[in-house]
Amino acid sequence: MAARKRRQNPSAAAPEAEARGRLALERFLPYRISVLANTISRDVAAMYDARFGLSVPEWRVMAVLGRFEPLSAGEVAARTAMDKVRVSRAVARLLRAGLIVRAMDARDRRRSRLRLAARGLRIYEAIVPLALRVETELLASLTSGERRRLDRLLAKLQARAEAIARRD
Amino acid sequence: MAARKRRQNPSAAAPEAEARGRLALERFLPYRISVLANTISRDVAAMYDARFGLSVPEWRVMAVLGRFEPLSAGEVAARTAMDKVRVSRAVARLLRAGLIVRAMDARDRRRSRLRLAARGLRIYEAIVPLALRVETELLASLTSGERRRLDRLLAKLQARAEAIARRD
């Protein structure tokens, strides 16, 4: 186990730093983002689920329909960053629950046209402010400058992560 | 949360702003973090899996052992932010694969003492630089100032998200 080159830690914190070739998992960016996403997701999902019996995929489908309806299943998939299997299942449940409606595209009878049903729209309109409240609470400890920076940083990281994914 | 300021859309698509009570999912923080985490996770998992046949939970267990061994299963769970069921299963697979070894704590025979096996240590030492390379690539587009800010922002958000979770 030869001595490996030291790396500069992305932060000043944790100065007692890792030794040799050992990784400080708690400072490792992919890990931190994953943990953060899970924590937030739990917070948010608890809200959707407890009050409306919706799963995250279901809520996401409703969210994009609320903004861009009508959409085909494929368009929903593109906008929610979910794969088509997940979308298909979420859509099936929402149809069964009467929260969305589906028509078939006249020109291309493979494509669906999904919209919120009246019941779905009411729920959507009830959830939006709650969702925004969670977001506000998350951001509460940040100054408005920090929020702008966060926005930029997330955009950069996302672009970068996608570039890496494509390159493989 | 009325009339948000206009800003660059991270995806360049969907330039038209959200109206009334409609939510711009693509700007919603929980959603963005979730998508980013998934994208990164896929990048990284592809690497672990392709070259070493490891899943993310397995790699995480090895990562904390590499840094803090010996650990009990519970300590691994605490340090990886995984629940004990996941840890138990990842540990079982790693034991079967001969990448870690388990002894029982002499004082408390319920507790295990997990360590990397020689084979596991070799793999760990092969993965660490690759993992760091992915991280470096992700951070490549950020200045060192931005990295420091990212670090701070992630810490704040994590603290906040945990506070919200506890409060429910």
Added chain:
DNA sequence: CAAATTTAGTTTCATTTGAAACCGATGTGA
């Protein structure tokens, strides 16, 4: 010290997940 409680970790079971196979509908080329 024996019963009751708590703790570490595993197993069970029902649900979720995603890759790949699949099914019609549509587009394309010879």
Added chain:
DNA sequence: TCACATCGGTTTCAAATGAAACTAAATTTG
């Protein structure tokens, strides 16, 4: 026009997941 590829979407199947039940060891309590 008739194969053949392609596309939108669903289903299948095997693996991952997590809540809750469970086992065994340790601790507390009466």
